Amino acid sequence: MKFFSYLTDAEIQYVHASSLEILEETGLIVRNAKARKRFADHGAIVDNETELVRIPAEVVEKYRKMVPPTITLRGRDSAYDITFPRELPVVATASSAPDIVDPATGITRRSTSADIARIAHLVNTLPGFDLFSISTLADDAPSDQFSLTRFYAALKNCVKPVRTSVYDVREAKQVIRLGELITGSPEAYWERPFINFGYCSIVSPLTMDYDSTETMMYFAENGITAYGTIAPMGGLSTPLSLAGMLTIMNAEWLAVATLAQMSKEGTAQIYNFLPVFADMRDGAYAPGAIEIGMMNSAVCQMARFYNVPAGGYLGLTNSKVSDAQSGFEKGMSPLMGAMSGADFIVMGGLQDALMSFDFGQLMIDNEISMMIKRVREGFGFSKESASLQEIKDTGPAGMFADNPSTLERMHTATFMPELADRNLREKWELEGSSTIQQRALNKALEILSTPNSAALGADADARIRAEFEGIVAGESQLQEGWERIDIGSKLPTRARRINRRGKATQRH
Template identity: 30%
Template sequence: MNLMGLQGGQYKPLSSEQITTIHEASLKILEHTGITYEAGLEETIKLLETNGTSIDMDQKRIRFPKELVTTQVALAPEKVLLCGQDPKNDMNLTEDRVHLGTGGAAIKILDPDTGNIRSTTLYDLYKVSRLVDQLSNIHFLVRPCIPTDIDKKDYDINMFYTCLAASGKHVMSGVNDEEGLHRVMELAAMIMGGKEKLKKRPIISITACFAISPLKLCTQSTRIMQEAIRNFVPVALSSAPMAGSTSPLTMAGTLAQLHAEQLAGITICQLTNPGAPLLYGGIPGMANLKTMGYSGGAVECGMMNAAIHQLSNHIKVPNYNSSGLSDSKEPDAQAGYEKAFTSVLASMGGSNYIHHAAGMLESMLTIAHEQFVIDDEIIGNCCKVLQGIMVDEEHLALEVIDSVGPGGDFMTSPHTMSHLRKEYYMGNGVTDRKARGKWESEGSQDARQRALVIAKKLLANEKSYIPNDIDAAIREKFNILLPDK
């Protein structure tokens, strides 16, 4: 059952009038309030000034004319293709087509053997990537954890290498600097057989946290964003305000500010390289004003992320956003309902590239093998909702009803057999529907225990997607720290 790229858009938290109101408010923010910037963006500022923005050097404020924003945003592609090394994992991001996958930069993992918390390693990244590769409802791989056991200078190349070796799905991650970006681009080109082939089939993309909310350009991430755009590497323009902390407490205010940040980022990108592929990357969240921390599992996060797709769709740019976060510290009931609510809302909203949807716990600080498996099941259910109910002659089954007749049963009907595994989502084995006696005889395992068993079975399957000769050339050129299999 193919549950990738299904049609969303059934849930619309904003009316057409509200979308227009927020969009116009965002344009007003850019024109009157403007955005500020960190030092070191002289070339970007010059580019903006040359093209008609108003620069107040004393206040370090950039103000964007409405006409400039509207013109430049219209140049951004309505469709972005993100490819896997295995073509069956290719994703066509456009309109209301929905894809869900991993995300984050966790620094802790629930050890699958001890159950204790510990720091994440490069080998953890490899194992999680192998797991994601085999979980069919997780559509893409955004690097889910940071290897804390290697030097920062080796992060970029090793994170991308490890993900690309372990998975045939599309790989996205941030990078530390422009040099790291170019090394990663060279790595991907070696795997694909050249830069032009990589451009036609981008197996990597970059996330750039260009905006420091509220309304401030980050120097390093803006430079990375523009360099990726210059090289036609697809880039997600990430900005993640927290309502009540780095954006207004109200959802409408947060959406207006975030949309303004995205419009500014898209304008900069299209002035840098018109027509280059990008994703509107609004990730609205909430601050926990009791602790001043991040509250990722709130139902309002699902509502706002669904609204984000409506805003991106309004300007005809595919979007990247978030679901599946939880404030829970382990795979428990709280994690289940927080993830299910936000993921079903974001997917029914029609979001194109929903990251964080698998594996994350403790508001993005922690991952767990079993959580990836549980979330694969949750995502599968979300996608089944998007399929809707088929109503045609075959599915209405009038002839079958007539042949069975009043008082009969459908258990042995050929029609039942032919639809048994297609009409209903069967899951990946996490959900238990056995009778109590059977469940008890098999060890009385809960969902977390069953998921961990599934994860261990999948991780017994070793594989590398990088051919041996290319792998040898990569290892000769770069300091690859993952042991050669």
């Protein structure tokens, strides 16, 4: 399949050469002393007083070529393991929203571990999503079990690959211990480690922080599946231009990839990004901007140049509800990513600039994902599908509906949505004039009203609860008060909680 692209070969080479020049001449600040020593031991020029690290071009070139061309993300059930690049993009939920739109009241509130369990249950059943990137934070997590709580509620209810970030190495070890308890022993877990992590060790512009860099090195040293995300903000932490953002972001990705290979050669990576342009009228964070899709096209080209998988946060929106703005923002950039060759698309469930999760939106995004995958399946042109003989046999003024080939292809030739309405207006009105959000919430309720076939077994759960005192329940149970919406009725008014926490949260 040919992919859409913006950059010429000469422009790709210029971005690469400029990135090498930035790393060699300007350098980057590295807050972690262990990382500075590692850079120095492998040929970088390090000033420990200023924490500045300059990496010669030949050093970057040596280590970036060690990045493998594929990555494998594993699930609790090996049948759901995914290795990519592959023909179809891997689609994941977006992660780490602090809030959730309560499905019973419609009012935004803090998310909890029970919400994570319900979302995991849903993701496990939705064919559009290949990976559960844990969608929300958990306000009820014990203070010493924050990331453990999130992973536990997710892994207990989903056999697909699960991932999110952790704050530090202590949390990473705690989550890995969770995996060992699920499998029954450390040996069994490390035969096929199925927990996946993320990190964001770059703070644009050109700064590597302490904790995320420490965890990145720990993951690499121990062969733990993890990938980083570069998350610049155009106009604030990068130049206010597409090309300028790409150049600095590419330099930052090369720096992280280089340190990962210095930590352990052959560490798998994704060229993964969350670039956002600030709305310079007021500095607003604008992840729904079309420029995100445009940037992804260029990122895909750079990833192919480096022979590594390309990924990005694409189906995001600034809208607070599942409205027309949400639809076009969540549809346009993921489709552009798919047409540009994105291997990994993070898109599902979040609204309001990654601040809130909505169950109905997750269901809608599942259909968007299925459409994106349908596009990437390709046109399927062949002499057989061109149907020359069928056209001749049917002839002028003929009807193709009763041809055997039409019956054979009716479920494969086109994508059949469950939520999108295709009825005549009269039928739609007779059935209550429903909105897609109403239909989506009802579908989510229907799924969550059935037992979760993917739920963790009792023996494994008993081992976990015996080791981690005070751990949350982690059960997928239908929320009290969540009832089927009578089609024709209005949804509860959406409201926002005002008392946002001031504490920064990891978002990737």
